[in-house]
Amino acid sequence: MPETPPELPAEKVLKTTPLTQAHVALGARMVEFAGYDMPVQYPEGVLKEHLWTRDSAGLFDVSHMGQARLRGVAPLAAFEEVTPGDFIGLKPGKQRYSVLLNRQGGIIDDLMAGRPVGPDGRGDDALFVVVNGACKDNDFKVIDNELAGQVVIERLEDRALMALQGPLAAAVLTAHVPEVATMVFMDVRALTGFGVDLIVSRSGYTGEDGFEISVPGHAAVSVWNTLLADARVKPIGLGARDSLRLEAGLPLYGHDLDETTSPIEGDLGFAVSKKRREARDFPGAARIAQELSHGPARVRVGLKVLEGAPAREGAQIADEDGRVIGVVTSGGFSPVLRQGIALGFVPPLHSEPGTQLKVIVRGKAQACEVVKTPFVAHGYVRKL
Amino acid sequence: MRFTKDHEWVELDGDVATVGITAYAAEQLGDVVFVETPEVGKTVKAGDGFAVVESVKAASDVYAPISGQVVETNGELSGSPDVVNAAPEAAGWFARLKVTNPAEVEALMDRPAYEAFLATL
Numbered sequence: 001m002p003e004t005p006p007e008l009p010a011e012k013v014l015k016t017t018p019l020t021q022a023h024v025a026l027g028a029r030m031v032e033f034a035g036y037d038m039p040v041q042y043p044e045g046v047l048k049e050h051l052w053t054r055d056s057a058g059l060f061d062v063s064h065m066g067q068a069r070l071r072g073v074a075p076l077a078a079f080e081e082v083t084p085g086d087f088i089g090l091k092p093g094k095q096r097y098s099v100l101l102n103r104q105g106g107i108i109d110d111l112m113a114g115r116p117v118g119p120d121g122r123g124d125d126a127l128f129v130v131v132n133g134a135c136k137d138n139d140f141k142v143i144d145n146e147l148a149g150q151v152v153i154e155r156l157e158d159r160a161l162m163a164l165q166g167p168l169a170a171a172v173l174t175a176h177v178p179e180v181a182t183m184v185f186m187d188v189r190a191l192t193g194f195g196v197d198l199i200v201s202r203s204g205y206t207g208e209d210g211f212e213i214s215v216p217g218h219a220a221v222s223v224w225n226t227l228l229a230d231a232r233v234k235p236i237g238l239g240a241r242d243s244l245r246l247e248a249g250l251p252l253y254g255h256d257l258d259e260t261t262s263p264i265e266g267d268l269g270f271a272v273s274k275k276r277r278e279a280r281d282f283p284g285a286a287r288i289a290q291e292l293s294h295g296p297a298r299v300r301v302g303l304k305v306l307e308g309a310p311a312r313e314g315a316q317i318a319d320e321d322g323r324v325i326g327v328v329t330s331g332g333f334s335p336v337l338r339q340g341i342a343l344g345f346v347p348p349l350h351s352e353p354g355t356q357l358k359v360i361v362r363g364k365a366q367a368c369e370v371v372k373t374p375f376v377a378h379g380y381v382r383k384l
Numbered sequence: 385m386r387f388t389k390d391h392e393w394v395e396l397d398g399d400v401a402t403v404g405i406t407a408y409a410a411e412q413l414g415d416v417v418f419v420e421t422p423e424v425g426k427t428v429k430a431g432d433g434f435a436v437v438e439s440v441k442a443a444s445d446v447y448a449p450i451s452g453q454v455v456e457t458n459g460e461l462s463g464s465p466d467v468v469n470a471a472p473e474a475a476g477w478f479a480r481l482k483v484t485n486p487a488e489v490e491a492l493m494d495r496p497a498y499e500a501f502l503a504t505l
Binding site for chain 1: 418420441
């Protein structure tokens with residue numbers, strides 16, 4: 001049972017978030033994640049935390065993620081030089097999911113970028129960007145290199161980030177920040193709440209309705225405890241965060257996406273806007289245009305494991321004749337469906353929902369089926 | 385009942401040993417969602433990986449604490465793997481082995497020794 005991770009070398013000092021001590025006090029099991037000491041689960045465990053988030057509201061510390069403001073004369077236009085999204089057309093108060101691309105059209109990271117507006121409907125033109133914790137230093141270096149002279153990156157190191165996710169998240173947060181009641185999915189606003197300035201977006205990475213809340217670091221513990229004082233809210237660790245995003249069919253950078261993966265292969269074609277497809281003016285546009293017209297060599301699909309153990313990252317995917325055609329890039333057990341689910345890459349020929357395939361788990365070929373994602377329906381509130 | 389440093393337990397009855405994972409192991413794993421038990425008839429050597437237990441997040445090997453031949457597996461685990469969490473050192477047993485060398489069982493830790501070992505972790 002070699003479950004206990006090896007001892008970390010004594011010289012490796014993990015970074016902490018403003019909430020690290022709060023997690024320890026709650027009895028969290030802490031692990032290293034993206035260089036930070038983070039809670040993987042609290043005493044109730046991953047399964048209960050996962051289901052609680054689907055039924056009520058879960059509170060996550062995601063302060064390890066990178067937050068920054070990009071300022072400049074025309075930061076939206078500049079951002080189009082490193083991403084395939086329509087940022088010039090991004091309205092105040094909205095945010096978009098996008099990807100940083102390398103010159104081969106591979107994904108350097110996925111991210112959220114938005115224009116927070118205040119309650120008066122006004123906002124500046126700076127772009128508020130949230131990127132993955134493990135990638136943030138490189139991301140900001142890439143942006144700085146590529147957009148030198150056009151944008152200034154103001155990293156918001158002094159801010160914490162938490163996600164409140166689940167069907168009751170809006171009811172909970174409205175009690176403290178009434179303005180969020182009028183927000184819909186992918187709205188982003190600069191608000192005052194809990195006595196401090198907030199940047200709130202109606203988004204997250206669990207498939208549920210919910211919010212990501214950026215707060216000044218000094219106020220993080222107070223906001224965290226205020227939200228947890230609501231009986232509808234429980235703290236949720238990174239273990240359930242991962243199983244929730246997998247059920248939601250959302251890719252995880254470093255696993256389902258990397259620098260070799262294009263947004264078309266990654267089933268993120270929606271992130272390549274129509275206007276930019278026509279203009280072909282983003283990094284790797286030639287490859288991406290080719291994949292759009294002729295199809296990519298491989299594509300990300302969802303798989304339901306029909307028999308046997310859950311298929312984990314690295315498991316081979318085979319066709320019905322046993323030929324290896326692809327690989328699982330993330331997989332696990334779905335607490336809602338109570339079966340193994342996975343994301344993986346296969347040739348387009350094998351990517352249609354309903355296609356019967358095999359996953360090889362510890363040498364055994366187990367039946368699986370290509371399915372549409374999400375595995376569990378999204379709860380996003382798109383209209384009020 | 386005897387215990388290994390890998391957190392398996394063994395209980396010998398005649399020349400048949402029942403094998404499972406300890407309460408400590410079940411607690412460390414968290415919610416068990418799948419158990420793969422060995423096939424009946426399989427011969428295993430002490431230290432061989434002979435079963436796999438999966439939580440939501442991860443798969444972990446279970447090593448055969450002793451040598452022997454698998455004579456029975458716990459069928460209940462296929463439908464209710466959570467029995468491993470509920471009763472790890474009783475109803476959550478994994479397999480029964482016909483032991484080839486009972487001295488291997490005697491060589492394992494007794495409960496006070498195992499608890500002393502846990503205290504060092």
